Amino acid sequence: MGKLFAVILTIIALVSAVPIVMHTWWMPQDISAHGHAIDEQMSETMAEAGFSFLAAQLLLAFFVWKFSNRKDDGKIRTFPGGAKGLVAAAFILVGTEMLALGVLGQKAWATVYFTPPAANALQVQAQAGQFAFYFRYPGADGKFGALHPDKIDEGNQNYFGLDPANDVEARDDIVTGELAVPVNREVHLMMHAKDVGHSFYVRELRIQQDFVPGLDLAVHFTAVKTGRYEIVCTQLCGLGHYNMKAYLNVMTQEDFDQWMKQKASEQ
Amino acid sequence: MRSKHVFMAGVAVLAAAAMAVAAPSGGTISGKVTYEGTPAKQKVIDMSKEPSCAKQYTTPPTGEAVVTGAGNSLHNVVVYISAGAPDGGSAPAQAVTFTQKGCRYIPHVAVLQVNQELKVVNEDQTSHNIHPLAKANREWNKSQPPGSPAISEKFDKEEFIPVKCNVHPWMHGTFAVLKTSHYAVTGDSGGFTLPNLPPGKYTITAWHESYGTQTQDVTITGGETKSVNFVFKAKAY
Amino acid sequence: MQEASAQQVHQHAPPEGFIRKYVFSLDHKVIGKQYYALALVAVFMGMALSWLMRFHLIWPNSKIFGLELLSKVGAPGGVMTPEYYLSLMTMHGTLMVFFVLTNAPFAAFGNYFLPIQIGAEDMAFPRFNMMSFWTTFVAFVVLVLAFVIPDGPPISGWTAYAPLSAVGSDAGPGLGWGQNLWGISIAIFCVGSLLGSLNFIATTLDLRTKGMTLMRMPISTWAWFITSCISLLAFAVLLPACVLLILDRVAGTSFFIPAGLVVSDRLQPHAGGSPLLWQHLFWFFGHPEVYIAILPAMGIVSHVLIASIRRPLLSAKVIIYSMMSIGFLSYMVWGHHMFVSGMNPFSALMFSFPTLTITIPATIMTLIWLGSLYGAKIRITPASLFALGFISMFVSGGVSGFFLAQPSLDIVLHATYFVVGHFHMVMGVAAIFGVFAGTYFWFPKMTGRMMNEGLGKWHFWLTFAGTYCIFMPFHYLGLIGNVRRYSAFVDDFLVPLLPLHKFITIAAFVTGAAQFLFLINLIHSRFWGQEAPVNPWEATSLEWTVPSPPPFDNFGGKHPVVYHDAHQYGVKGSRGDYVMQDSPETVVPES
């Protein structure tokens, strides 16, 4: 019976590892300037985690195979080196492994969060509400109009609560339902939650950041590949959570300018 | 015989009811709803979030908070008798259908009588949620994924209930729950007609979702047709 | 000083009558069984909910037979709505985390065996003990009430993030009275857990029998003791958090709700609150809660393991110290749940390192367990299989922690099925394996009858393979970016993943069905099982010195004297290869 356990466990461990090694299901292609650091970190971690996983499972299977239901009247033996050896091994191996992962991982993290956005980054405001994202470009004046929550009127498509009647800066703000950005240009995305918590997640962009009501956060990124990508909400926000999405449209500069013109005319 | 009296009374009531229905002998109030000034420009609806809806339109649709027509006519105004008429009695058996199609509400304003059945239908390939922001009535908020059966609901109090879809925030409409059966919603021409009014003094109310309500008093003496017009002041923002 | 009535409390006579004996009993053994029964009810409810959810994910428009009876609104015509999916998900999480994973390994087995293992007649405060169970029971009833109110259960998840959980029904169905009941239930649960933990700590400190030094306590006792310390501090934080949440909901305060929120077109009359405050308070409880579930399982597994491998662990001390350091570290890592929540990015680093550090004691424990198998004489029983399975699950669930501990990878994996797979394996399945191991091991002591071994083994094979089939693919889904808490997969990139989801759903049905083998075994053996001897597993700790089941006062009025620790296996003793803790004979190593 112990042998059966060993066989089943070995099969499980090996089969589990196959899709990982084959990259059958893996992260989508990275389209961001910073994402390669995250991808490398992922591969690094996967190698270490995969090794730990296989080593432990196979060792467990092997020991159970060898030492279960022993017919021989053999003596109890002790693992060479005993507890001290194992504890030392754990400290040294896992300690250095974790320290390495930790230190390397910080670099990837730092590229996302510790670098300030470039001064000429495209300024966009993202607003998340149940259950849609809206985006706002400052328009010709380069300034965003102020937000007045009491002025929000979605039936009149005033999603942000702008006050164009009294606020000049708000009049040329361009509000859209998709996030269009020019390729290879840094984007400074300022995040505002209208009602409850939401999150901004673009898999290809290697960006995920919560919208926290009352706390205006920001992320910045540079997309290096044109295309349409899905923006999804990853923070449970209510019954339409699974339907809360928008598209990230990475365009060439010309297309972007064209798009911007078109959107400005629709305001 | 007691039962005979009851029978006779029943016949009388039935006859009276039949006469009321059969003889369009009452007066009529008709008129037109218009606006003055410049209404706010209705923006193009950005449906990029929902490609399955966006592709149903060749020219992108615009918002429906203020819909106007030729001759300054104002659409989607509910004109109804708010005082003077007897209550509509029991609600009509026929349900009012409220359809979600192309991520818009059809009709934009659905008029119901108190306790009349409302059937909400989703003809889109996406999920909607129907969220009537009721105050006097019981508020509810239900999802309707594509292919789900119609949602059947009733409202038991008079109220203009804004209804919205949280999944598609541009979708805004109104459930106008009225006590009376005498109502009309202005369409293309901005005109309305309230027929079959027995003689009496009436208060006519016109309600528009952005411009509010106006009332006028009208007296009907016989079978005449009275003309009543409403003019709303448009707001640029 | 003479104690006027020191013995009164603990030398109470056996109670008479059904109510005092089985319902409002002061006997820790009855209370332990009550906790176990409550957990059993909750776990089957939770499992049924997971079945419904898995079904809905694959066949969102299909009728589920009988679901309409549960909720007409949530399942019109038997078809589950998206909001009802979230309701069921919230209830699944809450039931499982609080009423199963906290109750079964800790409160149920701890209550039954902690006093016996240290040679005590009962808990230090039997009345508190009874109260803690019954408050927990009330909490359960209040939670389940959410199923029957018109509003339905809340849809904000077991984490109940504010302001979704705080602003009321404007934000969606179930967030009115459903959420209130949730908050009240959890607050009551906290009170019950606090009373229970207080009792465990005082009992362990003060009621050990003669010779039972701290280091002679079995590892299971140690695990319960450490867990009660964690639980005491964790629930003491969740309780105020729940109070504040309830006040925000019903009294109009703004602890967690900032100004200017427009929910469904309605400007909320709140100002100045902080949603992150809820997250901090919740996860300050929430992360230790993970260890409240897993530490008792570690203790039970260690306890079962040494009796099954007929040798002591390479070092029991190292295991105990590792559990302590895990418990200690668990209070420094809550922020790793909030890497993308808008915390200061520097604090993400502050939370990342202690999180990675937890790997060290966890690895040490794994290596000690593995190393102890070397050269052992493993006896394969359902109990030992589940103990070995626990090690496997703990490793599988643990390595995915490498990823989630790093903020840079959490950017990609946060809120995906990777996280769901991680915590289901390490906190859910592993802890449940500990409970199964404990059940197969202790059932003879608790009922006086043996469980059916063949059925038990079948239960193990199906559960072991089944849980891997369910939760391993979760990690793959997470790598692709499959977001969790979605009631249907409509996004372009999620639709192609449906076949994998279908595989998971089928695995979930098979694995869930296998749990009925366990239930049948439990019920059948309880009444018709073979009669159990005093010490069927030839184990050394004190519970195996008393009759099966133990008498009302455990030791029949005697006070056992302890001469050894509980790890005297693989030695020469009068009974074979082991020496009981209360046996005065000197231990002679076998070699």
Place this chain on the structure above:
Amino acid sequence: MSTQANTMTAAGKSGAAEAAKSGIWVGIAAITMSFAAFTSAIIVRQGSDASWQHLALPPVLYLTTLILLGSSVTLEMSRRGISALTAGSASGEGGEAAAGGLRWLGGTLGLGLLFVAGQYVAWQQLAAQGIFLATNPSSSFFYVLTAMHGLHVLGGLAALGYVLRKLAGARPALRRSAYEAVCVYWHFMGGLWVYLLLVMRMRL
């Protein structure tokens, strides 16, 4: 009796009797943790809210503080008499001391009730100014903290009442450790109140 008790536990101490004592410290640890959570909530709220308006505490609170601290003193005064009682020498000279002890204990109970009443008066005064639970963050915390503390004090009063009832009976029957535990708890309530008063007084 004492030899039997000695066989009960490893260290030779009477476990069952000690349990109340360690139990109360464990309980205090939990309560401390709860109020630490409240404190951190206050700090976060004050930090995140630019429009924080600090509440001026009703002056009656300083009086109630004195009352609560005074009740700790009276509780200590009861110690000698209660020692005589629990020692079982409730006759002759011991009896007089015991009666004194009971009086001090009763006084403590009275002062405790007075404290709770004072807290209620403070609430009334704030309410008269139009400051309620949901008025502003500062007032929310004030009501929550005073209410939570008040609940714990009420628990302490119940325990004091229980001790008093047990001791005042014809055959006093109470474990010394139970009395000690109540004393520890009561003093802790006083200390906790002073701490809360400072937290609510100061801008953190």
